[in-house]
Structure formats: C-alpha cells, structure tokens
Amino acid sequence: MDMSFDLNRLTRENIKKLVPYSSARDEFKGEASVLLDANENAFGSPLPNDFNRYPDPLQLKVKKKLTEIKGIPAENIFLGNGSDEAIDILYRAFCKPGVDNVILVPPTYGMYEVSANINDVEIRKVNLTANFQLDLDKIADQIDGNTKLIFICSPNNPTGNSINRQDIETILTNFDGIVVIDEAYINFSRQKSFTQELAEFQNLVILQTLSKAWGLAALRLGMAFSSKEIIAIFNKIKPPYNINQATQNLVLEALEKVDQVNNWIRETVNEREWLVKELAEIEQIEHVFDSDANFILVRMQSPRAVYDALVAKGIIVRDRSKVELCEGCLRITVGKTEENQQVVSEIKEFYNL
Template sequence: MSNSLAQQLARPELLAMTPYQSARRIGGSGDIWLNANESPFAETEPSYNRYPEFQPDALIENYSRYSQLTPEQVLASRGADEAIELLIRTFCIPGQDSITICTPTYGMYAISAATCNVAVNTVPLTDSWELDPQLTDKLNGSKLLFICNPNNPTGSTLTPQQLEPIVAKLSQQCIVVVDEAYIEFSPELSMASLIKQYPNLVVLRTLSKAFALAGLRCGFMLANQGIIELAKKVIAPYPIPAPVAEIASERLTEAGVQIMKEHVAELNQLAAKFKEQVSVLEGVSNVYSSGANFILIRFNDQRWFNALGEAGIVVRNQSNVATLENCLRFSIGSRSEMKRLIETLQQIAKQQAA
C-alpha cells in the first residue's frame, strides 16, 4: 500500500476537506496574542489561559525518539481509545464500510465502530487464541483490521514474524492496526520498526499502562505520514491539554523511560510469581500465559468472583465474553496487593474444598 491507497481508502469527503484552522495551527509571531478569543488573565502558574499546541513539540519529539520513528510518523491523542475512533472516522463511511476484529479482544473497537454506524466483521481467534489462518480471506471488504498484541483480555501474544505476512498480504487492500497498549511488557513483539516498510501499518500506543499515567489520557498513533495527515483532519483542534503534555513529556525523557523499565521488570516478576502460586490452587482450571500486566484465569465457577468482591478485591469478570466463561482477569498490582490477593485466593480455595 502506498500513501495513494491511504487516500483511496479514506472517506472521499475528507480528501477535499481543509481541517479546522485553529489559532495554534495557523501560528504567528508577536508579543500580543489577540487571535484565539482567549482570556488575557493568567490565573494559574504555569499559565493555562492560552490554548495548547495542536501537537506539542516536546511531546512528539520525545515519543518519536522513544519509538525510534520520525515526528511526522507520530500523532498524540487522548489515549489510544481516541486513536481507534479517529481511524474509523477517517477511513470508514457510515452505513457502508466495516472493520474487522478478532474476538475475544478489546471491546472499544466494536463500540467505536457502532457509534460511527460502521459495521463490525468478526473473525474469532482459534481455540488456542491464535489468529484464524484464513483471516486475510475473511475480511469481507473491511478497510481496517484491528489486532491487539498483547491481546486484551486474553494476554496472548503474536510475534512480528506472525504478523508481518498479514500486513504484507493486505498491503493493497486494508490498513492493519496493531494495538500495542501493553507492548512495554513484551517489547520484542513490537511492530513499530516495520512502519516505514509498510504504509498500511498503524501501531497504537498509550502511556496508561507501563508509564503509569492512566489518569492523563495520553496515547499515540504511529503510522506513515500519509495516514497521520489524514487523521489530523479529523482530530479535535486542541487534543492534548497543556498539563498532560508537560507531564507526559517529562516521563518520556531518558530518566523517565528508565523508571518505566524498572517498574515493568518488577511487575513481570510479580506476574510470574503470581502465576506459579495460583496455578496449584484447587478450583483453578487454567492460568493463561500473558505478555501484558494482567493474567487471565479460568475457575471452576463464579463463586471465586463473588468471594473476591466480598473480600474487597476488585477484578474484571470476563464471563460475559464468548469463550471466557468463569474467567477472571487480574491486573498485576504492587507487592503488598499481590500478597493479599494470593492469600485471599488460597483462603477461598480452602473454603470451597471443605
């Protein structure tokens, strides 16, 4: 796929559309700013009476350095969730086009499509949570294929060697969106380095997980410039609040990235220990491998979820998802939280065995 095909897949009305020209995108130089209908009164320190940059320079530069891409290949958004919707709004004509998802997977792909009146084509994962071997032949004309890797909620993973042939085969017909929200926990799986080679590849990222900034709502779309420029026509005029950009930029410095890596190493160790401890409990049917900061566990019934709630431990019940009956998803918490969790699970197991 070339950038010309990106334009071919884009909604036709978008191609001729001039994006909203906000005061910051138009720019200008001077020491008296009277072009954005802002208040002249700076009541905070630092001052927030002015609109932020459309795409804050420091944030884009720091993330492009971290992801080893160029600034032109990076778009900052309000979490990866906004990037999902941006892609659907950019490429899919409401009431006409579709996206493809591989279930079970992250629920926002389908919800974002539904809110845009875009159809969802579902190709279930195999029993071992691999992609359907015939996936590329089952897209039914979808313009976007969403693949979450590591996958939420299963934690299952795909290697670049498994994903690249799919991207290559679809290079003339479909944009492949690889959602790497959890990639810091399995960095060897990243597809970002292949973006330059495959213009139909989009990678989604977030600072919510490994960077411990979920409250900021800051994510990124990584893609070739043709796709980024189209998305810039759709995104809001000022998508990244100034405080968000300041905090996120600081966390993306060399020192901030090092802290993140240390936290990831600790969480991966805690996950391995938790998996070992919970696997031996009676009533645990399966503890699934995970490349993320959570572990999916299948129990013999729903009493485990209820008992955990009574003990004040909140986990994600996935039983309403097809093929995930009696499955609970456990985020990896702090050492003290995981200690209390395993002690509670051990107690529940004893009570059920009695």
C-alpha cells in the first residue's frame, strides 16, 4: 500500500470542517409504523406506487445488491446521479478553486474538463500518444504540489481502447494525489476492472455506470468505488436524497437480471466485431481503431460529409473529426444487427460502392 498518500492533506479544509445536512431518515434507524418526522404527505401520492416518503439517503438495498454482484462492500460504494455527480464531488472535495490543478489526458470524456471549469480548477492536459496510451514522462512533468486528481478513462472515450494496465499502476504507485479511473465501458472490455485493486491502492477511485451495458441511461445512476474513507467524504458532500425512490426501485429490479445483461454484452461484442470487419473492407475507410467498448472510432475520407449523409437518412453517429488525435474520425455506437447493417450500407452508398 502506498504510504505516501495522505487523504487528510488532500481534502479541502472547508470539507474537513463541514457538518453535513442531517435528514430525518439519517437520525432514525429501525422500523416504525407512524412517521411524523419529515413533513411528508401522510395520505400517499397520486400515483400507483406511494412516493410520499423520502428515499433511503444511502441507498443501502441497492448497495447490498451491488455487493452481491461485484463483491465490493457497501462502505466502499457511492451512488450518484450519473457518474457526473461523482466527478463534481471529486473537484469539490479535493480541489481548492483557483489554486489546485488536475491532469487530463485527451482525447477523453468531456465532463472532466467541464466540471473543472465549473469549479474553477486549473486543467493540465497531456495528450495520449499516437496509439492512444499514456505519456508517463509528460504526465510526470506536469505534476506539482497542487496536482490533486488525474483522470484516466479506460476503456477510453472516444477512442475505445483500454489503457495499458501497467502504466496506470505506475501512476497509482508514484502519484500522491487521487487517480480516477473511469470504467464506464468496462463490461465490454477484455481487461479486468480495477475494482479488484481497491485494497492495494488508497488513492484509487473507480467510476462505473448503469447507463451502458445495463441499459439504464434514463435512470441516471452512477457508481464510485474507493476506500471507505474517501466514500465517507463523498457521502458528506452529496445532497441528502440524491437518488430518488423510483430510480432505486427500478435499479433493484434490473439488478436481478444479470443473465439478460450478460447476453446483451455478448451480442454487442459480436456485433462490434462484425462492424469492424465490414467497415475495414471499405477502401475509403482509412482505419478502424481497436475497441474494448460498445463503440468504434473510424477514420475515413470526408468524415463530415459522411456524417451529414447519415443524418439525412435518420442515422445519428458522433462527429469527432475536430478532436485532437481523432482528426477525420466518426464515433459509431454498436447497435442492433439491423442498425449496424444499415449504417454500413449507407456509408457504402455515400462512397458509391
């Protein structure tokens, strides 16, 4: 375990002193038949299900189910309104506005930068190498006494590849700030999750989501896994009832269907391989990048014109052709068989094939 890591040093003074809001459900534990503590509507709600009571502020039933699935204790799990809430809390907990800085490794997920700007935190960018891997020497050059967070998305968005595991471990071992590994697409990857390394690295925070493989994007439930001390800070900062009862109920129902999700993952990976093969055979496609995600990055001739032609046919992909290191590229999500066939057909038609 890296003994140079000092969570107390990293945590902002105002957060150390913060007395979190104490909700009615925080103050009472156990069962009760008469609830007159939270100024709720005692008559119920005008819906088939009663939503008149405030939800569990710590979502313990959901966390218990996640523990069964992932083997991670509840005290090491934070649930947020999407992963975006966890990203924002990381800035608010550990980065002093106008003083501290974070390291981002573009091209990467855009919310890291947006959240840094909202929180007035300096961004230091170290581009990935030409093969979309970490440049360890340049990252080391950018780290100073005020560097609090390093964000690494693996599998990476928008490139789709996994980041070299040994490189990530090098940063975890040698950086005395917090390393955030965003594993939104880990279910589609050949690489194992870093959740297995939580006991080894005190400075590790892992982000995952139910929006991708689990198909629950509309419910907005993100997860952060870390030491119980870091998770306690997350829970101190979050709003008292950040995950509503409807979401908790539906997520619990979905988490009973692991086999269904695993089948979808296998189908998605198979469709991804088909899509890669078909696109690689088109002469005007310059490169199809390896992917461990549920999307592929494709470098092609006239990417913007292809994008516009697809939009005209009602097919929406993501134009990444202006993103550094992704010049000339479209990002295409892996769809169902007929959707993938349609997008390939329309691209061939554009190139008059």
